[in-house]
Amino acid sequence: MKLLTCPINGPRPLEEFAYGGEIREMPDPQTCSDSAWADYVFHRDGAPGPKREWWYHVPSGTWLVAERDTASDVVSRTYLLGEA
Amino acid sequence: MPYQLLKFALSKKHPEPAFFRQPAELKPSYDAVIIGGGGHGLAAAYYLAKEHGLTNVAVLERGYLGGGNTGRNTTIIRSNYLTPEGVAFYDASVKLWENLSQELDLNLFYSTRGHFTLAHTESAMRTMRWRAEVNKQMGVESEVVGPDVIQAAVPELDMSCSGHAPILGALYHKPGSVARHDAVAWGFGRAASEMGVEIFQNTEVTGLDIRNGRIAGVHTSRGTIKTGKVLSAVAGYTPRITKMAGFDTPIVIHPLQACVTEPMKPWLNTILVSGSLHVYVSQSSRGELVMGASLDPYEVHATRSTLDFVEGLSSHILDMFPFLAGIKVVRQWAGMADMTPDFAPVMGKTPVEGLYLDAGWGTWGFKATPISGKTMAHTLATDKPHELIHGFRLDRFRDFELTGEKGAASVGH
Numbered sequence: 053m054k055l056l057t058c059p060i061n062g063p064r065p066l067e068e069f070a071y072g073g074e075i076r077e078m079p080d081p082q083t084c085s086d087s088a089w090a091d092y093v094f095h096r097d098g099a100p101g102p103k104r105e106w107w108y109h110v111p112s113g114t115w116l117v118a119e120r121d122t123a124s125d126v127v128s129r130t131y132l133l134g135e136a
Numbered sequence: 137m138p139y140q141l142l143k144f145a146l147s148k149k150h151p152e153p154a155f156f157r158q159p160a161e162l163k164p165s166y167d168a169v170i171i172g173g174g175g176h177g178l179a180a181a182y183y184l185a186k187e188h189g190l191t192n193v194a195v196l197e198r199g200y201l202g203g204g205n206t207g208r209n210t211t212i213i214r215s216n217y218l219t220p221e222g223v224a225f226y227d228a229s230v231k232l233w234e235n236l237s238q239e240l241d242l243n244l245f246y247s248t249r250g251h252f253t254l255a256h257t258e259s260a261m262r263t264m265r266w267r268a269e270v271n272k273q274m275g276v277e278s279e280v281v282g283p284d285v286i287q288a289a290v291p292e293l294d295m296s297c298s299g300h301a302p303i304l305g306a307l308y309h310k311p312g313s314v315a316r317h318d319a320v321a322w323g324f325g326r327a328a329s330e331m332g333v334e335i336f337q338n339t340e341v342t343g344l345d346i347r348n349g350r351i352a353g354v355h356t357s358r359g360t361i362k363t364g365k366v367l368s369a370v371a372g373y374t375p376r377i378t379k380m381a382g383f384d385t386p387i388v389i390h391p392l393q394a395c396v397t398e399p400m401k402p403w404l405n406t407i408l409v410s411g412s413l414h415v416y417v418s419q420s421s422r423g424e425l426v427m428g429a430s431l432d433p434y435e436v437h438a439t440r441s442t443l444d445f446v447e448g449l450s451s452h453i454l455d456m457f458p459f460l461a462g463i464k465v466v467r468q469w470a471g472m473a474d475m476t477p478d479f480a481p482v483m484g485k486t487p488v489e490g491l492y493l494d495a496g497w498g499t500w501g502f503k504a505t506p507i508s509g510k511t512m513a514h515t516l517a518t519d520k521p522h523e524l525i526h527g528f529r530l531d532r533f534r535d536f537e538l539t540g541e542k543g544a545a546s547v548g549h
């Protein structure tokens with residue numbers, strides 16, 4: 053079984069988590085250009101490598117940050133946003 | 137060819153027939169270079185040579201021919217999509233498939249079985265009716281059928297799915313087919329090679345030579361080649377190539393897994409798909425059940441497979457066919473699916489002049505192999521996107537003009 057460490061609940065089975073995608077800076081939708089908004093919504097550097105991602109521990113309702121290499125699927129660190 | 141067979145049998149030498157020439161060295165330059173020796177790259181090479189007379193072409197493959205998603209897929213071919221753009225495109229593909237064994241002079245085991253997309257909920261029934269109407273409008277055979285028709289076609293199916301998910305009806309698509317995946321790659325490869333295209337295996341593209349926004353060549357593990365036209369047809373590796381080219385796309389890579397059982401006597405004549413149970417299944421001409429499920433839930437660039445997948449899939453297959461409880465799964469594997477937000481592919485020109493993209497094939501691209509080859513060959517040879525692929529252009533995201541195909545593509549390959 054694969055485990056992921058929730059910063060609140062400790063190591064938990066991966067099935068308890070939902071994937072929230074890569075963490076990306078949102079431009080201000082009121083002021084940014086249409087093409088900057090399209091870039092934010094759609095375009096990404098999808099190449100393999102270390103990424104900062106959103107994960108959600110479903111039973112406890114905890115959103116957390118995971119640093120994970122998308123090539124090896126190894127998680128190096130998990131923490132709550134702002135605790136980096 | 138019985139005479140040739142007789143000659144071969146009587147001869148003292150029995151050389152292994154070579155499917156395509158394997159030139160020892162790369163030439164310093166080609167008129168066009170195709171990255172990726174999967175079905176799509178090889179089909180593009182074939183149509184470039186056949187329909188556009190472009191034969192000074194190299195296909196570069198980092199591994200072996202068809203070893204990517206082409207050789208890992210569950211080979212469902214159909215055209216009952218949801219958008220008019222999708223239906224027209226995949227229907228043109230089905231028409232090419234029907235004559236492809238003849239054209240390539242190779243038995244592709246193209247087998248028309250009929251394809252049922254099962255609906256277990258009222259909302260699924262609504263999507264089926266919608267798809268049937270779009271399909272009929274476009275001249276594609278597609279209709280909503282009731283439980284009696286499904287049960288008659290598959291008497292072994294538990295219509296209540298072990299009581300969890302009673303089947304209310306299905307979208308039935310008579311032209312739904314399966315084919316032998318490796319043969320498709322070999323057939324296109326052989327035919328392209330016979331017309332002069334050069335195919336190189338174990339040759340990886342490691343960089344792109346871009347000058348003033350124009351492609352000038354490619355760097356490979358075996359040296360550099362000059363060329364003015366490059367087609368990237370690398371499916372799950374697409375983000376690595378677009379990174380070399382310096383632009384982003386919406387493509388995200390998720391593993392997609394599949395497995396087969398031990399062979400059985402033929403009993404399942406049709407292709408069955410259930411969105412609610414995340415299952416699709418058909419029986420191969422060797423008698424194995426070929427089965428797949430939905431995408432792995434998060435991004436990974438690897439072809440590892442998992443126990444979770446076989447456990448989940450088996451439990452759903454047993455809901456449908458309890459009598460399979462004693463049958464063994466003998467092989468499982470994964471491919472890297474290049475997913476797009478609207479479940480339509482990304483085809484055509486890119487921000488780099490002379491670089492063309494054939495990607496975003498996710499879980500659904502095998503059926504498109506012939507038509508994508510044909511339309512990409514046209515696009516590359518004329519530098520104008522083929523009219524069938526307008527809805528699939530990369531710019532559609534910047535224009536907020538998506539081609540929403542999810543209702544027809546998820547799980548149902």
Ligand SMILES: Cc1cc2nc3c(=O)[nH]c(=O)nc-3n(C[C@H](O)[C@H](O)[C@H](O)COP(=O)(O)OP(=O)(O)OC[C@H]3O[C@@H](n4cnc5c(N)ncnc54)[C@H](O)[C@@H]3O)c2cc1C
Nearest residue numbers: 172174175176198204205206209212341471497501502503
């Ligand atoms: C489990 C599974 C089931 C599927 N089921 C279906 C189905 O039922 N029906 C359907 O229509 N589709 C299905 N698909 C999708 C389908 O398999 C693909 O969309 C399709 O085969 C893509 O073909 P391709 O030629 O573009 O890519 P591939 O066959 O993946 O070929 C790309 C090639 O590019 C090579 N390459 C990558 N990078 C480089 C480089 N830098 N240099 C040189 N070569 C490189 C790779 O080695 C690879 O061989 C399925 C996919 C999977 C994984």
